[in-house]
Amino acid sequence: MLSGSHHPPRATITANFLALLDGDTLDDRGMMTERDEIIQQYLGRAKSDPWEPGHCSFCGERPVVGWFEGPSFRTFVRQSTEVQAEEAWLACETCLALVENDDRDSLAHRSAKRTGSGDQRAERMARQMQDRRFWEPRDHV
Numbered sequence: 758m759l760s761g762s763h764h765p766p767r768a769t770i771t772a773n774f775l776a777l778l779d780g781d782t783l784d785d786r787g788m789m790t791e792r793d794e795i796i797q798q799y800l801g802r803a804k805s806d807p808w809e810p811g812h813c814s815f816c817g818e819r820p821v822v823g824w825f826e827g828p829s830f831r832t833f834v835r836q837s838t839e840v841q842a843e844e845a846w847l848a849c850e851t852c853l854a855l856v857e858n859d860d861r862d863s864l865a866h867r868s869a870k871r872t873g874s875g876d877q878r879a880e881r882m883a884r885q886m887q888d889r890r891f892w893e894p895r896d897h898v
Contacts, residue, residue, distance in 0.1 A: 810837055813849035815856075815887070816867035823848040825856070830895040846891055861892060 811821050826832040827844035834840055848856060855864045865884035872879055 811847045813852050814846040814891075815852040815864050816849060817871040818849040818851070820849065821847040822850050823853040825891075825895075828894055829897075830891055861887065 812819055813821060821837075822835070824834050824837060824840050825846045825848065826834065826840055826842035827846075828842070830846055832842070852864060852867060855867070861884065862880075864887060865880045868883035868887065869876070869879035
């Protein structure tokens with residue numbers, strides 16, 4: 758195995774593979790020359806466009822653009838690093854707009870589609886869960 762890298766093993770292995778695919782040669786020297794460039798490209802991209810964790814709590818989509826902090830879910834932040842509470846509901850762009858418009862039926866519909874069934878029973882169950890865990894705490898502030 759090649760040594761001397763200060764990058765995590767998985768990143769180094771992936772970069773080695775990409776260097777072999779993109780490189781002009783298929784030898785260790787060519788791979789080592791290109792792998793650090795590849796790693797630096799990905800690190801640069803991660804700094805300029807950071808990954809935000811999680812999936813929308815309502816529909817399961819990504820990317821997440823808003824976090825509602827518990828226990829009231831009234832407090833809203835735009836980045837996961839700003840979350841101060843131990844519990845939060847995450848929202849994609851579409852579901853965030855639905856929350857802001859108090860469109861509970863559409864949120865339940867999106868959630869039911871997440872399970873694959875999307876039928877009325879699934880919508881009712883989604884609505885009951887959202888009412889109990891998200892809307893009721895939010896409404897009682």
